[in-house]
Amino acid sequence: MNKKICYLLGITIAISSTSIMAYSDAEIEKRFQYYEEKIQALEKKIKSGVVDKKLKKQVKRNKKKVSRMADALSAEKERVQINGFMTVGAAKADDELGTGYIFNDRINFRGDSKLGMQFDYKLSETTSATVQLVARSRSEDTWRVDAEWAYISHDITDWASTRVGRLRIPFYLYSESLDVGLSYPWVRPPIDLYTTLITSFDGIDFVFKANTGPINHRMQIWAAAQRGADNGNLQQIDIYDSYGINITSNWNAITARLATTKIKLEGTQTLEFTDIIPFANLPAIAAATGASSVNCITPYILDPTQSTCSQWGLGFDILDTIHYHSAALQYDDGNLLLLYEGAVLKISEDTVFGDDRSNSFTAAYRVASWTPYATMGRSKSEASAVGPQTKRKSRSFGLRYSLNDSTAVTVEWNHFYDMQGSGGFNASAIGAGDTDLDDTNVYSIVVDAVF
Amino acid sequence: MKTSTITHMLTVGVAFFTLSTLAEVKVIGHNSIKEKNLNQETVTKLYLGKQDKFPSGKKAIVIDQEPGEDIRDEFYTKVVNKNSAQLKSYWSRLIFTGQGLPPKRVLDDDEVLELITDNPNLVGYVSGEADVSGVKVLFSMP
Numbered sequence: 001m002n003k004k005i006c007y008l009l010g011i012t013i014a015i016s017s018t019s020i021m022a023y024s025d026a027e028i029e030k031r032f033q034y035y036e037e038k039i040q041a042l043e044k045k046i047k048s049g050v051v052d053k054k055l056k057k058q059v060k061r062n063k064k065k066v067s068r069m070a071d072a073l074s075a076e077k078e079r080v081q082i083n084g085f086m087t088v089g090a091a092k093a094d095d096e097l098g099t100g101y102i103f104n105d106r107i108n109f110r111g112d113s114k115l116g117m118q119f120d121y122k123l124s125e126t127t128s129a130t131v132q133l134v135a136r137s138r139s140e141d142t143w144r145v146d147a148e149w150a151y152i153s154h155d156i157t158d159w160a161s162t163r164v165g166r167l168r169i170p171f172y173l174y175s176e177s178l179d180v181g182l183s184y185p186w187v188r189p190p191i192d193l194y195t196t197l198i199t200s201f202d203g204i205d206f207v208f209k210a211n212t213g214p215i216n217h218r219m220q221i222w223a224a225a226q227r228g229a230d231n232g233n234l235q236q237i238d239i240y241d242s243y244g245i246n247i248t249s250n251w252n253a254i255t256a257r258l259a260t261t262k263i264k265l266e267g268t269q270t271l272e273f274t275d276i277i278p279f280a281n282l283p284a285i286a287a288a289t290g291a292s293s294v295n296c297i298t299p300y301i302l303d304p305t306q307s308t309c310s311q312w313g314l315g316f317d318i319l320d321t322i323h324y325h326s327a328a329l330q331y332d333d334g335n336l337l338l339l340y341e342g343a344v345l346k347i348s349e350d351t352v353f354g355d356d357r358s359n360s361f362t363a364a365y366r367v368a369s370w371t372p373y374a375t376m377g378r379s380k381s382e383a384s385a386v387g388p389q390t391k392r393k394s395r396s397f398g399l400r401y402s403l404n405d406s407t408a409v410t411v412e413w414n415h416f417y418d419m420q421g422s423g424g425f426n427a428s429a430i431g432a433g434d435t436d437l438d439d440t441n442v443y444s445i446v447v448d449a450v451f
Numbered sequence: 452m453k454t455s456t457i458t459h460m461l462t463v464g465v466a467f468f469t470l471s472t473l474a475e476v477k478v479i480g481h482n483s484i485k486e487k488n489l490n491q492e493t494v495t496k497l498y499l500g501k502q503d504k505f506p507s508g509k510k511a512i513v514i515d516q517e518p519g520e521d522i523r524d525e526f527y528t529k530v531v532n533k534n535s536a537q538l539k540s541y542w543s544r545l546i547f548t549g550q551g552l553p554p555k556r557v558l559d560d561d562e563v564l565e566l567i568t569d570n571p572n573l574v575g576y577v578s579g580e581a582d583v584s585g586v587k588v589l590f591s592m593p
Contacts, residue, residue, distance in 0.1 A: 083546050119545060130549055149549060158503070163549065177546040182545035203581035214492075215503060334537055369536075405518075450543045 072433030081120040084233050086180045088113050089120075089446030095437060097425040099195055101188065102138060103442050109135050112188060112446055116179055118149070126155040127211040132359050133387075134179055148179065148200055159209050169201045170220060170246055172326040173341055177198075181448025185337060185373050185400060187412040188444075190360040192394055193326075193343050197240055201225075215251040236268035237318060244324075252335040261324040268292070270313045276300055278308050285314070292317045321348040337364040337373070354382030354389070369402040381421075392419030407449040475579025476526045477565070478590040481571035484509065489589045497574060499541065500551040512573040514563055515525075515554040522560065522578040529592050547588045 042059050089112030097103035099357035101111035118132040151165025168176045172193055177183040188194070201224035208219045223241040246259030277285070281298060286294035293315035300308040326343035338361075345356035359378050364373035375396040383389045398412035416423055417439035425440075454513040454531065466482035478494050480486065485507045489497075495512050503513045516523045527533050533541065557563055563575035567586050575585065579591075 083543075085543065085547060116547070120546075120552060151549070153549065159516065168548070177544050180547045182540045182542050183547065221478060331544055402536045405539045408536075450539060 005115060009040060011210045020185045024043060032066065035062065039066065047289045079122060081122075082117065082122070082449070084115070084117045085182070085401055085448070085450045086115045087179075087446050087448050089444060091187075091189065091442060091444040094440045097440065098441070099191065099425060100138070101191070101195075103425075108237055110445065112181055113137060116148070117196065123152075128153050128440075131450055144350060160206065162204065162206050164204045166202050167197065167222065168198055169196070169224075169261065169263075170222070170244065170259060171196055171261055171324055171327050172259065173248075173255075173330065173339075178304060180450070181410070181446060182408060182450050183405075185362070185410075186266055186375065186396075186398060187410050187446045190341075190362070190377050190394070190396070191414075192358045192360045198237065201239060201242060203242075217247060217249045219247045232445055236355045237265050237269065239265055240264050253331050255328075255330040255332070258324075258326040259328075260323070261323050263324075265318050265320045267318050267323065268315050268317045272297065272311065272313045274311050276308055276310050277312065281305070282309065289316075291315055319349060323348070335366050337362070337366075339363075354384040356381045371400040373398050373404075375398070384419045388421045390423055391418065392416050392423035393418045393421070407447065409446045409447050410447070412443075413445075416440050416442075453518055462495050474525060474593070476522065476529055476576055476592050477579060477583060477588050478574065479567055479586040480574050480589050481567055482587050483571050485586065486587075486589060489558070491530060491590065491592070494590050498527075498531055498554065499588070500545060500553070507554065510512070510572050511555045511571050511574050512570075514566060514573055515556045516560075516563065516576070517558055519558050522576065526576045530590075572587060 001266045018440075039059060039062055042055070042062075045055075053059045065151040088109070089102065090107050090109050091103060091111050092107045093103040095105060102108055103111065114134055114136045116132060117133040121129045123129060129152050131147060132150055135143050135144050135145045137143045147166055148168060149166060151163045151167060153163045154232065155161045155163060168178070170176050172189070173377055174184045175194065175196075178189060178194065178199065181187070181308060190431075198397075201222070203222060204226035205220055205222035209221075210217045222238055222244055222301065236312045241264040242262060243260065244261035246257060248255065249256045249371045250256075282294045282296065285291075291314035294312065294314075296309035296312045298309070298311035299306055316429060324343055326341065326418040328339070328341040330339040331337070332339075340359075340361045342359040343357070345358075347355055358378065360377035362373060364371055375394070377394040377396075378392065379394075394414055394416050396412060396414040400410040402406050402408045418439055419440070422437065423440070425437075478489065484505065487503050489506070493502065493506060497511055498515075503511060516526075524535060527535065527538055531538075542551075542553045546553070557566060557575075560577040560581040563577050564583075564586060565582060567573050567575055574589070578593075
């Protein structure tokens with residue numbers, strides 16, 4: 001009896017003399033666990049027949065202490081929520097293809113690798129602040145951090161909310177989660193559609209939700225203020241006067257989406273070429289293509305007269321309006337996924353690219369931890385000031401393996417064929433004279449994780 | 452004769468029922484709420500963030516349990532029809548596009564019961580063996 005009281009007193013003193021404030025969250029959790037176990041042991045002792053009033057009181061007191069600690073923990077946890085995602089990926093193409101994913105003929109980790117962290121801070125029942133920082137190494141060989149999302153959100157009513165700040169442009173079905181590998185089945189969303197000059201805007205959006213019977217609808221209207229978009233490819237382009245509207249409807253496994261986006265672009269874009277051209281010819285080329293500037297980047301080393309250039313650039317002033325109209329239809333019952341998405345782009349000035357039409361169809365089937373998938377796509381671009389009409393078709397096959405519920409490895413082979421012009425790839429990378437690249441391949445492997 | 456056959460069948464029925472409660476999932480709410488029961492579709496919508504109200508219009512806040520609890524996997528696989536990888540993928544799309552955050556998580560059945568008896572807006576799930584005498588069972592699945 002004495003022993004037991006001493007033992008209990010000892011524990012009580014230990015608990016009451018512990019200062020909670022001095023410990024880190026992890027340590028608090030550990031102690032929390034420890035005390036919980038102790039209490040359970042004590043309760044067992046009581047149940048086994050020792051009916052001592054003092055004991056019961058002390059157990060009650062300790063229980064209260066534990067639940068107060070639990071409340072303190074959960075209150076802290078509720079204020080800020082931190083979530084993250086990460087992709088480590090390598091890709092290699094048969095040829096120098098360029099694009100934002102930097103496809104070239106060397107194994108390259110830069111295009112797909114990234115790390116994202118998101119902080120959600122609840123300011124009140126109806127207002128919250130969110131920042132999503134994404135680090136990539138696309139440009140040069142240094143990692144660059146960008147705030148992809150940074151906004152304050154407010155619930156106006158329970159069916160209408162608004163966000164102000166930096167948001168991603170919701171061009172297509174997976175545009176907003178473009179960086180989160182686990183949110184879609186592929187290594188990256190099909191580039192037949194998902195390559196855009198810019199990905200986010202600074203402005204405001206309104207989201208409305210409604211139901212018609214069993215169907216849920218979500219409509220979004222957004223408008224951009226000015227946004228500078230330097231995507232590291234020697235261009236500085238601003239968007240302004242831009243807005244869009246989209247509606248997504250969902251009924252069980254079926255999702256349908258219609259979207260339209262209008263973007264006005266202003267800025268300069270530089271295209272690089274690696275043809276060997278005499279200096280004297282450069283101004284004429286500039287005049288012929290409507291470029292506003294031309295410069296030689298690297299003189300041709302092997303020319304003793306030093307009058308030829310082996311790497312040169314054309315600068316284009318862009319003042320253009322692009323309308324993106326897209327439609328998507330998806331069936332996903334957890335095992336079978338079928339997705340069709342198509343888009344039409346209408347460009348007013350056709351400076352650097354012409355009107356575009358793209359389609360993509362994907363089928364995926366999940367069996368245990370494996371999800372094989374196949375995608376077919378095609379895209380076509382009208383002639384522009386700088387290039388001829390381009391066309392290309394694609395056929396892709398991939399396989400995803402879920403290592404656990406938050407990590408997956410995906411391998412993908414993209415085969416591009418029936419290419420006309422440069423197939424819509426970086427014409428300057430391939431070489432202005434060499435437009436008879438008929439087909440090419442891209443091989444990729446990524447590990448995606450969320451935490 | 453008839454009565455004893457019925458009693459016999461009932462006994463067998465109860466026996467089966469008791470056996471099946473070992474893997475049963477119960478969705479519970481506070482005793483005072485209007486709702487008598489919820490259907491599977493409503494429970495699914497609540498737990499996937501597609502709905503945040505009871506059918507009566509009252510605010511509903513769902514509580515989840517920590518990953519690792521067996522009852523969690525049972526609940527999501529049986530009732531919501533998603534395994535944990537599909538659930539992670541679903542929520543990652545919503546979280547990182549600012550469309551929603553997953554429900555709060557608590558340690559186990561006991562914590563769920565404790566919180567629900569204190570708050571009439573909460574909805575949680577517990578295993579069949581849990582003591583649900585102080586709360587209302589809104590939905591169950593064997």
